């Protein structure tokens with residue numbers, strides 16, 4: 001047990017860490033192209049924040065949160081998603097008083113007590129953005145375009161973008177009444193979860209995976225067919241903007257999303273190749289959330305989050321290779337104690353000149369040092385022994401071409417600078 005990480009968590013070892021760095025850097029780069037700046041919020045928040053934003057009746061709040069009471073008797077939860085904390089921070093730091101919109105991005109671990117499987121963990125990571133302060137559909141289009149460009153730039157060109165409108169409080173209330181009437185008539189065929197959802201949050205019934213429910217609800221009414229003129233206009237404009245950018249999308253009426261704060265636009269980006277955990281990105285508009293959490297009235301917002309584990313899995317399944325940028329420039333093979341001692345000056349000179357350099361730490365034989373140098377893919381190797389020290393010269397070997405040159409020890413840095 002001591003040597004096993006908790007279920008649903010994973011170590012990211014050097015074998016993979018460079019891949020994480022690559023996608024994180026790419027995400028930062030794309031966010032910056034679109035004018036989004038980084039926001040870092042705490043890993044834990046008051047439990048109430050998630051109850052009020054994600055929603056009391058959602059699976060996340062009811063079943064999946066890592067909640068505890070701290071030593072000061074506060075109810076605390078490890079963040080199950082990034083939006084709530086960012087909106088809280090937006091209010092607390094009065095970012096709404098700056099020129100709007102406020103465009104933020106984040107990279108954060110999240111925690112959900114779910115059944116682990118490929119692409120689904122208990123500690124996972126989200127790359128997200130939140131754009132606050134405009135209710136215009138042009139911002140929705142920008143948010144989706146950013147996600148699409150990011151996926152394209154990491155080599156994923158064929159992901160499906162699905163959009164939907166989940167209405168606003170005005171049209172949702174009317175639709176919910178209609179939906180409830182429909183579901184009441186089907187009460188005898190609904191699963192237990194749907195029976196509960198029917199009264200608390202009827203739209204979530206659409207998300208049910210139970211085959212009996214699916215079979216019996218084929219004519220279920222969808223929100224997008226009942227949206228008001230304002231929501232319709234918003235949804236149509238968004239589609240016009242997406243078409244203008246040649247972004248392929250489909251309208252998927254079944255998207256309801258598992259979090260309660262969504263209004264109007266909801267969207268998902270799906271990959272077909274990681275089994276049931278195919279949603280690599282989910283997002284939508286959350287007008288009203290800022291006010292609901294105690295901020296000023298009328299501040300809208302929209303954003304998305306990409307699951308980093310799912311992103312990397314999808315890239316792997318699409319045979320997208322990420323090159324490990326780290327390679328040792330030079331390995332110094334030393335023979336004897338004096339050479340080892342003297343090699344430290346050379347190592348220091350190399351490293352301060354930003355040439356990556358390593359030496360032996362296990363008192364290996366010369367042969368074994370060469371083997372190690374091969375293993376770490378050192379571009380150059382140099383051997384230093386008593387003779388080399390006495391003559392101030394050594395042999396520098398290019399490991400890929402096997403070319404060797406004799407060189408003064410004091411000139412190695414200069415020589416390597418021209419060759420690397």
Ligand code: HAM
Nearest residue numbers: 081083120121124279280281282283284303304305307
């Ligand atoms: P979400 O759909 O709950 O939305 O999560 C976003 C993404 O996080 C999912 O599409 C998935 O890729 C990843 N994800 C979720 N749960 C797990 C898990 N257990 N293991 C691995 N990956 C997971 C949100 O969280 C919203 N806050 C997104 C948003 C931002 N909406 C507006 N702004």
